[in-house]
Amino acid sequence: MRFLMTTFGSRGDVEPIAGLAAALRAQGAEAVVCAPPDEEFAQLLGGLGVELVPMGAPVRP
Template sequence: MRVLLTTWGSRGDVEPLVGLAKELRELGAEAVVAAPPDEEFVTLLERAGVPLVPLGPTVH
């Protein structure tokens, strides 16, 4: 199963999707998160082992 989770906003919008994507990946799904390319989100997703698909401009 392939899953694309997408959001645009602050860390409060991105972080829940990171957790969901991580769980989906542990269950065998190919989950990625499309979010703003802010360094904060890049680091968060890298630590979780979830690929980031850069979406739009930064939020800052």
């Protein structure tokens, strides 16, 4: 099963989606997250083994 999740906002908006994506991947699903291209989000998702698909402008320029 494949999932594409999107979110936009601060870490408080991205972190719950990151956790959900990681849980889906642990169950064998393919899950990627579209979120702002902030380095903080890239590190968070990368640490969980979830691909970040950059979307829009950074939240923190």
